[in-house]
Amino acid sequence: KNEVEQSPQNLTAQEGEFITINCSYSVGISALHWLQQHPGGGIVSLFMLSSGKKKHGRLIATINIQEKHSSLHITASHPRDSAVYICAATEDTGNQFYFGTGTSLTVIP
Amino acid sequence: DGGITQSPKYLFRKEGQNVTLSCEQNLNHDAMYWYRQDPGQGLRLIYYSQIVNDFQKGDIAEGYSVSREKKESFPLTVTSAQKNPTAFYLCASRDPGRRGYTFGSGTRLTVV
Numbered sequence: 001k002n003e004v005e006q007s008p009q010n011l012t013a014q015e016g017e018f019i020t021i022n023c024s025y026s027v028g029i030s031a032l033h034w035l036q037q038h039p040g041g042g043i044v045s046l047f048m049l050s051s052g053k054k055k056h057g058r059l060i061a062t063i064n065i066q067e068k069h070s071s072l073h074i075t076a077s078h079p080r081d082s083a084v085y086i087c088a089a090t091e092d093t094g095n096q097f098y099f100g101t102g103t104s105l106t107v108i109p
Numbered sequence: 110d111g112g113i114t115q116s117p118k119y120l121f122r123k124e125g126q127n128v129t130l131s132c133e134q135n136l137n138h139d140a141m142y143w144y145r146q147d148p149g150q151g152l153r154l155i156y157y158s159q160i161v162n163d164f165q166k167g168d169i170a171e172g173y174s175v176s177r178e179k180k181e182s183f184p185l186t187v188t189s190a191q192k193n194p195t196a197f198y199l200c201a202s203r204d205p206g207r208r209g210y211t212f213g214s215g216t217r218l219t220v221v
Contacts, residue, residue, distance in 0.1 A: 097154065
């Protein structure tokens, strides 16, 4: 069993739709990260959070420490949001990343 | 602008040859990491270094070697002992104080 599980694996949405990607983890963590990987492979860190909720533009990330669950929401989705979104958890030293396998999002115009 | 530079973006090598992937950062970050990504799998840790002249094996270090002679540089050598070297390799660095991570754009290695 993976320490970090994401769902869904693949997601297709119409432009403008509200999107939710879920992440569950089974390890004790110090922080939960949401990463975005574009087709070229480069990764951008979207959020790092250890409690509550963070918002950046149309992106919102939430975490429930008790339930060991995090969600990434995209409001008013756009084709440029098409990418792979990866959930990752770090333990206390920060040297061990537990990665989910990613959610491939395609937003259709 | 500060960031991580990985080069080259695409690399082709013949089977049995060693190849070195470059990772340079100008963020003054102490810790640097190498990850490997295979289709349908999450990123897996190969090696990491917390300070200059020190590095530790990750989960899949066999067939790889690293060096950390300078704070800015953390090159990864994929040796001929690595059974399945074709993969996407990602370098990252971390600022321990802020616990923030920065990722490079990756190198896609194909061994033919």
